[in-house]
Amino acid sequence: MTRLQLERHQVWIYLAAIATGLVLGGVLPEVRASGELLLWPALVLLLYAAFAQVPLLQLRAAFGDRRFLVAVVTGNFLLVPLLVFALVQLLPADPALRLGVALVLLVPCTDWFIGFAQMGGGDTSRAIAVTPLNLLLQLLLLPLYLWGLPGVPSLQGVPAASAWSAAGVVLVPLAAAFATERWIGRQPARESLRERLAWWPVPLLAVVVLLVAASQAATVRAAADTLPLLVPLFAAYLLGAALIAKALARMLRLPARHGRTLCFSLGTRNSFVVLPLALALPQGWSIAAVVVVTQSLVELLGMLLYLRWVPRLFRD
Numbered sequence: 001m002t003r004l005q006l007e008r009h010q011v012w013i014y015l016a017a018i019a020t021g022l023v024l025g026g027v028l029p030e031v032r033a034s035g036e037l038l039l040w041p042a043l044v045l046l047l048y049a050a051f052a053q054v055p056l057l058q059l060r061a062a063f064g065d066r067r068f069l070v071a072v073v074t075g076n077f078l079l080v081p082l083l084v085f086a087l088v089q090l091l092p093a094d095p096a097l098r099l100g101v102a103l104v105l106l107v108p109c110t111d112w113f114i115g116f117a118q119m120g121g122g123d124t125s126r127a128i129a130v131t132p133l134n135l136l137l138q139l140l141l142l143p144l145y146l147w148g149l150p151g152v153p154s155l156q157g158v159p160a161a162s163a164w165s166a167a168g169v170v171l172v173p174l175a176a177a178f179a180t181e182r183w184i185g186r187q188p189a190r191e192s193l194r195e196r197l198a199w200w201p202v203p204l205l206a207v208v209v210l211l212v213a214a215s216q217a218a219t220v221r222a223a224a225d226t227l228p229l230l231v232p233l234f235a236a237y238l239l240g241a242a243l244i245a246k247a248l249a250r251m252l253r254l255p256a257r258h259g260r261t262l263c264f265s266l267g268t269r270n271s272f273v274v275l276p277l278a279l280a281l282p283q284g285w286s287i288a289a290v291v292v293v294t295q296s297l298v299e300l301l302g303m304l305l306y307l308r309w310v311p312r313l314f315r316d
Helices: 003-008 010-027 030-051 056-063 066-088 095-105 112-119 124-148 160-186 188-197 201-215 217-222 224-251 256-267 271-279 287-313
Strands: none
Touching: 003 010, 003 112, 010 030, 010 201, 010 217, 010 287, 030 160, 030 201, 030 271, 056 160, 066 095, 066 124, 066 224, 066 256, 095 124, 095 224, 095 271, 095 287, 112 124, 112 256, 112 287, 124 256, 124 271, 160 188, 160 271, 201 217, 201 271, 201 287, 217 224, 217 287, 224 256, 224 287, 256 287, 271 287
């Protein structure tokens, strides 16, 4: 099996992993504690493998195409937050539910977005160039969004220890990926390491969602009535993101390939990065982690539709 084939079948791999985790967590309660214990190192490895694919030392390249840069930044960090604010208002006044939705929809993807852009007829070089900028801006702006968006609860109630633990799960693999890129850059022959790491995200994410499902099995059962709310809402987000991308591409007169890349950037979200924060929330907020995992599955199914629709939406 090639890596491309693995990525094309990832939706079914994740669904199987979640089903397995729910069964294990329901039948063997002792698995829940083990799942929580193993989840954090699995997340660190997953984020390291994902960050290792981001050209962290090539931030300057993102500024090469000003029109595309303006489109990506305006879409991801101005118009998408407005869309998220509107969608959050449609949810019940449950702070944990709203926070989970806001967390996962406010951060643009930095990993599989590149692969989907390539398969959907986008411009891979621009997708790669803008990725480190997206990562930097989301880490800086997410706290401001959660503090400033009406109807979205802030993280003020989260214990400092939990917040620092979640931040460490993101920052440690980010620093390791930065060091890895510098090490690879000294000798071109070391590039094979990055190619090997590119195989890791799909199986590691399958392990992570299995562990989340196993450790949160009781929460998933209790939150089953929220799925009819979440699935249409995340589907509406995908539609809204595509329409925003189309409007920006037309306004800035982007070529079709650049418009497709923009569309995949706005449509995909960085569930890996916010999952540690959702898992670090206090006991009564555990539904936020379920929301993040649900969004990633809806997004992956949505990307299968995007691959057919986006090339037609942005015709050459």
